[in-house]
Amino acid sequence: MTDQQPAIRLSGLTKEFGAVTAVDHVDLEIAAGEFFSMLGPSGSGKTTVLRLIAGFEQPTGGTIELFGDDVTKRAPFDRDVNTVFQDYALFPHMSVLDNVAYGLRVRGIGKSERNERARKALAAVRLEQMADRKPSQLSGGQRQRIALARATVVEPKVLLLDEPLGALDLKLREQMQVELKEIQRDLGITFIFVTHDQEEALTLSDRVAVFNNGRIEQLGTPAELYERPVSRFVADFVGTSNLFDDDRSRAILGRGGQHSVRPEKMTVGAGAGEAGEGVINAAGTVVETIYLGSGIRIVVDLDAGLRVSVLEQNDRNRRHDEDRGDRVVVSWHDGDVVALGGADAAAPAPA
Structure with missing residues (x-):
């Protein structure tokens, strides 16, 4: 095996359930040691792909290489x-150590060796002090780490994670995102992570595949997906976007096609707006101001017929608060406008 050999290669992978095509000719390579996420809404095909890799489902067509x-x-x-899995499936009558060692026991590993390896796996998730406890005595985050230790103690080449953080509350989920990435980096195992939570995918992943209708809509790094979405679906699903259809693009941007601008790329001000080369200004009326703690979301109905969302940091540089009904100017730089679809993104507006 060379360093260039992918951990997983999917070629023309297809899965049909009767008349429904859940996975539609997916081609994908996942590198060894990569933290790779499959992101998409319910029914997009991501979980079916994971089950096909695991062997829980058999494909209708295509191949899977490990x-x-x-x-x-x-x-x-x-x-x-x-x-x-999301529910962890720990054995309640067993100690934490025995839970972790269970896979080794099934494989016929002797008690002394399996306990030693189980303790090392617990140390890797920083829970070696919990070895003698029962799962009921652990928090949700600790049970999640025990499930990770049990899955990795058998030293698989690839670890598949089916929305394992979905049952945790927000604060614990955010904490576990950081810990999960650290554990993956320490173990060096290829992680394939399924989630419908775009923030989770962006936080954890080296690369992300965005699934839609059984196909990969876009594949790239978190920054590539967020900064340069290739379609309206990706722009709308990964984060929040202000979407310009062809008519609004022509009226506001001066060119045809579909486009998007992220809320944090926009600013709200009074008067004539911002000056400078490449700056676009559009007048409108404040519909709502939403306090988010770290930021302020300002919803504005532009006079050109588009409702946009502007996200400003809640810091000392904020100039003033906007109220409903205030007349404002929304400004953004043309370089932050992303063309979607590309078919007529550069088409000039009619004279």
Whole structure:
């Protein structure tokens, strides 16, 4: 195996459930040691792809390779992968140590060796002091880490994670995002993470595949997906975007096609707006001002017929508060406008 050999290669992967095509000819390579996320709404195909890689489902067409080895027709236990589910599925009557060692026990590893390896796995998730406790004595975040230790103790080549943070509250989920990335980096195992939470995917991943209707809509780094979405779907699903249809693009931007601008790229002011080369100003009326703590979201109905959302930082540089009904000018730089679809993005507005 070389460093260039992908951990996972999917070629023409297809899965049909009767008349429904859940996965539609997906081609994908995931690098060894990569933290890779599959992101999309319910029914987009991401979880089905994960189940196909795990062997829980058989594809209608295409192939699945694990480090160059075709595993398409192999049973789940005959693939060097492991899966962490949302419910963790810990055995309540077993100690934490025995839960972690269970996979080694099934594989016939002797008690002394499996306990030693289980303790090392617990140390990797920083819970070695919990070895003698029962799962009921642990917090949600601790149970999540125990499930990770149990999945990694058997040293799989690839770890599959099916929305493992979905059952946690917001504060704990944010904490576990950081810890999960640190654990992955320490272990060096390829992680394939399924989520419908775009912020989670952006926070954790080296790369993200955005799924829509069984296909990959866009594949790239978190920064690429956020800063340069290729379609209206990605712009709208990954974060928040102000979307300009063809008519609004022509009226406001001076060119045809569909475009997007992120709320934090815009500013709200009074008077004539900002001056400078490449700056676009559009007058409108404040509809709502929403306090978010770290930021302020200002919703404005532009005179050109588009409602936009502006996100300003709640810092000492904020000039004033806007009230409903205030007349304002929304400004942004032309360089922050992203063309979507590309078919007629550069078409000039009619004279």
